[in-house]
Amino acid sequence: MTTEHPRGRVLGRGFQPLAAPADIPALPLADRAVPSVEELADTAAEAACALADVVTPSGWSAAAVEDVLDAIETLTAALAAVDPPAARLLAPIPAATTALRQRMQPPSPTAEAVPPPRRRRRSLGHGHGAQPSQG
Incomplete structure (x- = not known):
């Protein structure tokens, strides 16, 4: 399935979306995200689509x-x-x-190893004092 998306040329190149099993409840989402979450999520989506549009x-x-x-x-x-x-x-x-x-x-022990990431990223926080879910 290919889906045109306003953020990028094409999303889902050849991928079929997976449906959640019927026994999984809806996500417990707030009506409004905490400050900056929607903006940061939008920025991440925009960056992902821009990358997908230019990379070969x-x-x-x-x-x-x-x-x-x-x-x-x-x-x-x-x-x-x-x-x-x-x-x-x-x-x-x-x-x-x-x-x-x-x-x-x-592929072989004599080949050069892949260089490490360019920079160390901060560890993932879990937001305003929230504890990570155990699942």
């Missing part, structure tokens, strides 16, 4: 892939903290990012 399959560097994997992991952890069912739905994503990182490793 041969246009990735190790540092760029690391940055994207860091973003995916950070956003996944933030959404997983919403509630235990969200954490269960998002649980496969860390394994996928780990697998991609492993594929970046050199």
Whole structure:
């Protein structure tokens, strides 16, 4: 399924969206997000779409892939903290990012290793004193 999206050229290139199992309740979301959350989420979505619009399959560097994997992991952890069912739905994503990182490793012991990420990012906070969900 390909979906045109106003933020970017195309989302879901060849991917079928997964439906949540019927026994999973709706997300417990507030009517209004805490200050700056919607703006930051919009900025993240805009940046992701801009990247998807300009990158080509041969246009990735190790540092760029690391940055994207860091973003995916950070956003996944933030959404997983919403509630235990969200954490269960998002649980496969860390394994996928780990697998991609492993594929970046050199094919032989004599090849050069992938350089580390360009900068250390702060650890994921869980917002205004909230505790991470256990799921």
